[in-house]
Amino acid sequence: MLYQLSYITSSWFPGGVVAVGEHKSSKAFSTCKRQAKKIFRAQHRKLKAVICYAYRVYFGLNSKPTQIPVHFSIQNILFLLVAVAGFGLFIWQARKIRANILVGRDRDMSGHVNERLWKTVLVAFGQQKMFKRLTPAILHLIVYVGFIVINIEVIEILIDGLFGTHRVLQFLGPLYSALTGTNEILGALVVLAVAAFWWRRNVKGIRRFTGPELRAWPKLDANIILYIEVALMAALFLMNSADLKLHQLEGKDLPGAFPISQFLTGLLPENTTALHALERVGWWAHIVGILCFLNYLPSSKHFHIIMAFPNVYFSRLMPQGQFSNVDSITHEVKAMMDPTYEVPTPPASEGAEAAPTAFGAKDVNDLAWTNLLHAYSCTECGRCTSVCPANLTGKLLSPRKIIMDTRDRMEEKYNSPLIFNPNLYGKEAKHDPQEQLDKENHTLLRGYVTPEELWACTTCNACVEACPVNINPLESIIEMRRFLVLEESAAPNSLNVMFSNIENNGAPWAFSPSDRFNWADDLYVADKSATVA
Amino acid sequence: MAEQTAKRQVSVPMMADLAARGETPEVLFWVGCAGAFDDRYKRVTRAFVRILEHVGVNYAVLGMEETCTGDPAKRAGNEFLFQMQAMQNITTLNGYGIKKVVTACPHCFNTIKNEYPALGGEYEVIHHSTFLQQLINEGRVKAEGGESFKGRRITFHDSCYLGRANNIYEAPRAVLEVLDADLLEMKRCKTNGLCCGAGGAQMWKEPEPGKKDVNIERAEEALATLDGDADVLLNLQGVESTAPVLPAGSNRGGSVIAVACPFCMTMMADGVKNKEREQDVQVFDLAELIASAEGLNA
Ligand code: HEM
Ligand code: SF4
Ligand code: SF4
Numbered sequence: 001m002l003y004q005l006s007y008i009t010s011s012w013f014p015g016g017v018v019a020v021g022e023h024k025s026s027k028a029f030s031t032c033k034r035q036a037k038k039i040f041r042a043q044h045r046k047l048k049a050v051i052c053y054a055y056r057v058y059f060g061l062n063s064k065p066t067q068i069p070v071h072f073s074i075q076n077i078l079f080l081l082v083a084v085a086g087f088g089l090f091i092w093q094a095r096k097i098r099a100n101i102l103v104g105r106d107r108d109m110s111g112h113v114n115e116r117l118w119k120t121v122l123v124a125f126g127q128q129k130m131f132k133r134l135t136p137a138i139l140h141l142i143v144y145v146g147f148i149v150i151n152i153e154v155i156e157i158l159i160d161g162l163f164g165t166h167r168v169l170q171f172l173g174p175l176y177s178a179l180t181g182t183n184e185i186l187g188a189l190v191v192l193a194v195a196a197f198w199w200r201r202n203v204k205g206i207r208r209f210t211g212p213e214l215r216a217w218p219k220l221d222a223n224i225i226l227y228i229e230v231a232l233m234a235a236l237f238l239m240n241s242a243d244l245k246l247h248q249l250e251g252k253d254l255p256g257a258f259p260i261s262q263f264l265t266g267l268l269p270e271n272t273t274a275l276h277a278l279e280r281v282g283w284w285a286h287i288v289g290i291l292c293f294l295n296y297l298p299s300s301k302h303f304h305i306i307m308a309f310p311n312v313y314f315s316r317l318m319p320q321g322q323f324s325n326v327d328s329i330t331h332e333v334k335a336m337m338d339p340t341y342e343v344p345t346p347p348a349s350e351g352a353e354a355a356p357t358a359f360g361a362k363d364v365n366d367l368a369w370t371n372l373l374h375a376y377s378c379t380e381c382g383r384c385t386s387v388c389p390a391n392l393t394g395k396l397l398s399p400r401k402i403i404m405d406t407r408d409r410m411e412e413k414y415n416s417p418l419i420f421n422p423n424l425y426g427k428e429a430k431h432d433p434q435e436q437l438d439k440e441n442h443t444l445l446r447g448y449v450t451p452e453e454l455w456a457c458t459t460c461n462a463c464v465e466a467c468p469v470n471i472n473p474l475e476s477i478i479e480m481r482r483f484l485v486l487e488e489s490a491a492p493n494s495l496n497v498m499f500s501n502i503e504n505n506g507a508p509w510a511f512s513p514s515d516r517f518n519w520a521d522d523l524y525v526a527d528k529s530a531t532v533a
Numbered sequence: 534m535a536e537q538t539a540k541r542q543v544s545v546p547m548m549a550d551l552a553a554r555g556e557t558p559e560v561l562f563w564v565g566c567a568g569a570f571d572d573r574y575k576r577v578t579r580a581f582v583r584i585l586e587h588v589g590v591n592y593a594v595l596g597m598e599e600t601c602t603g604d605p606a607k608r609a610g611n612e613f614l615f616q617m618q619a620m621q622n623i624t625t626l627n628g629y630g631i632k633k634v635v636t637a638c639p640h641c642f643n644t645i646k647n648e649y650p651a652l653g654g655e656y657e658v659i660h661h662s663t664f665l666q667q668l669i670n671e672g673r674v675k676a677e678g679g680e681s682f683k684g685r686r687i688t689f690h691d692s693c694y695l696g697r698a699n700n701i702y703e704a705p706r707a708v709l710e711v712l713d714a715d716l717l718e719m720k721r722c723k724t725n726g727l728c729c730g731a732g733g734a735q736m737w738k739e740p741e742p743g744k745k746d747v748n749i750e751r752a753e754e755a756l757a758t759l760d761g762d763a764d765v766l767l768n769l770q771g772v773e774s775t776a777p778v779l780p781a782g783s784n785r786g787g788s789v790i791a792v793a794c795p796f797c798m799t800m801m802a803d804g805v806k807n808k809e810r811e812q813d814v815q816v817f818d819l820a821e822l823i824a825s826a827e828g829l830n831a
Pocket of ligand 2: 384387388389390391397398399456457458459460461462463464473474477
């Protein structure tokens with residue numbers, strides 16, 4: 001490690017070896033300090049040159065040649081337009097999604113910042129829950145790390161694109177080689193991992209990648225993501241190998257390291273014009289691809305690459321067994337038990353007449369905003385459904401479907417992103433076609449999620465425990481059950497019997513309360529102290 | 534060995550009597566509806582009381598003043614009924630100035646511990662698995678002088694409301710360890726534990742149409758674990774963990790599925806019965822195992 005460090009510093013900083021090796025004597029130390037300052041200034045100057053150059057290009061000042069090759073052209077203006085359009089469109093879509101999430105009921109998620117951040121570090125950044133299943137965890141880790149590291153190069157692409165520079169980060173020197181080299185290796189690994197994902201999904205037939213909610217658009221979407229991922233990597237390799245060959249043919253050195261592209265150059269033509277064109281094609285394909293992908297995210301489960309982070313941050317901190325208490329009911333019950341109890345009036349909101357809110361959830365806007373955030377973070381991985389006891393034993397319930405339905409319903413009722421293909425279920429989800437058409441009943445409950453699904457849940461929390469992005473399908477299930485019971489009195493009959501037993505006998509079974517203490521009759525215990533003596 | 538163990542009759546201390554004498558117990562034993570009414574689980578309640586009596590814990594029960602915690606109503610979506618029950622119980626408990634509650638039911642445990650505080654009921658709530666673990670750690674229960682479990686196979690079925698709901702995985706296992714038995718883990722255990730199928734008010738209704746009942750799926754897993762049946766274990770869904778190390782040889786008989794919840798008890802016992810294995814596999818609660826290992830049954 002130290003050796004490597006001194007190697008890097010010595011090749012990049014002229015005084016680097018001194019800095020590592022001889023810091024003990026104070027004289028050497030001051031030399032070292034002086035040299036460090038010099039180096040810093042030199043580096044600073046390079047950076048300044050880059051920035052000044054950019055400034056000059058855009059504000060029409062005369063350009064002086066720098067070491068970094070520059071060809072400012074119409075391409076760069078075009079790029080500026082494409083980038084602005086790409087990011088602008090994304091922001092427009094993101095705002096719609098934000099609005100969708102905010103139709104949810106208020107829930108205070110403030111406070112506990114450190115605990116929440118720590119959770120985000122472990123579960124989102126650290127992929128903690130993914131590692132319950134090793135194979136997909138490793139495959140995903142490759143794609144995930146690849147994405148983050150390769151995106152450093154996207155910064156370069158953006159700068160090059162805007163200012164006409166070529167490989168602007170080359171001023172990093174050996175670090176640039178490390179970066180490009182790592183990117184190429186990661187890029188190759190990503191292609192392999194994505195191929196494995198594709199195989200697992202389409203050939204191996206893993207159970208959690210099936211189910212009525214994973215047909216049509218969600219199924220296609222899962223594969224589109226994988227294809228785009230490969231296409232982006234292909235563009236990266238095309239750009240690098242064409243650039244490399246171009247430099248080789250011109251007898252020049254290309255800064256950076258290209259452990260994969262160096263083997264691909266043989267596949268390319270020998271003609272410099274063609275190579276130049278190919279390098280441009282690769283470059284444009286990579287960045288335009290990324291911008292397209294960015295705008296595809298809001299329509300896709302791949303949105304999780306952004307939403308997983310806030311979703312984990314805002315996940316519940318209570319014990320999983322704790323269900324929310326409905327405050328309005330608490331006031332009612334307290335008022336019933338104690339006539340002097342005064343129901344606190346909620347602070348009147350501006351102008352808006354406090355609409356009488358229903359108990360539980362009939363539609364998406366009755367769920368808490370965090371439940372709606374969940375819907376946009378779901379990776380559709382099916383870990384929840386694969387451990388659900390109801391689903392495992394062939395019941396209709398699939399927690400993943402509840403989450404996916406929430407998203408579909410939100411986009412149907414409110415804003416939709418560029419692509420909106422809601423899941424339409426047929427017979428297999430036991431939807432009454434009449435009910436689906438009936439506008440009145442076309443809500444999340446019944447329009448998408450049937451009572452049969454809701455009543456199959458054992459509230460076991462297996463889905464909550466399994467979800468790698470801390471989604472909680474159980475909360476939504478309970479909210480909809482509340483609506484069925486409290487607003488529609490539509491519980492299964494046997495549950496109504498249980499309710500009335502509790503009301504009348506204080507127990508869920510039809511036993512007489514006076515028998516409650518019978519268990520203690522004729523109870524004997526061995527008196528061990530008596531036998532010892 | 535004493536041939537004839539002396540026995541004494543237990544008169545279970547009632548909270549109302551203690552209060553009349555101006556006493557407060559160290560801990561209130563919350564029996565729960567299943568513990569009070571269900572014939573099978575009454576035996577668990579009695580076993581737990583025997584342990585309390587044997588160790589000399591200063592405890593009391595509410596007797597007829599106890600009512601349902603409201604858990605089944607809440608899980609079924611009847612928040613109104615839940616809160617009515619909760620308020621009633623909180624009034625009783627607060628009226629007696631109760632500080633600490635122990636219960637053998639994970640559902641009562643979860644409800645009183647997690648959902649009562651917001652309604653004004655704040656107590657130290659502890660499940661009997663943790664309570665037994667403490668007694669063992671303090672050396673007050675040694676699991677000696679009674680039935681021997683040495684060499685018998687025991688597998689523990691995690692209750693959802695103990696495990697995932699409240700992160701109690703180790704206490705019940707620590708309790709089983711003193712039995713010196715052959716403890717086997719099911720493939721779907723601890724955080725991956727499979728529900729018995731009774732939670733969320735399923736106990737009181739017919740299951741939705743499907744291929745199989747949840748308790749049968751779970752009983753099959755438990756039996757396969759005790760039997761060392763590799764074929765069944767390899768085909769279990771829902772975990773991608775590596776195959777468990779299987780014990781050599783087949784089930785020796787006298788094996789036990791240990792539970793720590795009245796509903797798990799019913800579901801697992803039904804499952805074993807459905808598989809016609811009652812003659813060699815029994816379902817016991819932790820308290821029953823400890824009471825018989827300690828030789829407290831009389
Ligand atoms: C930020 C960069 C990320 C990238 C580039 C990324 C990329 C991907 C890709 C390409 C897939 C598709 C795999 C397939 O077809 O099965 C995927 C799926 C998935 N991702 Fe991510 N992801 C990122 C972040 C995260 C985070 C933070 C989490 C949460 C821990 C996460 C959890 C998942 C899960 C659970 C799946 C489903 C795949 C499976 O079941 O194995 N991802 N991701
Ligand atoms: S809590 Fe309900 S939906 Fe979630 S895994 Fe358990 S039974 Fe399935
Ligand atoms: S809810 Fe979680 S576990 Fe279920 S499919 Fe979505 S991301 Fe996967």
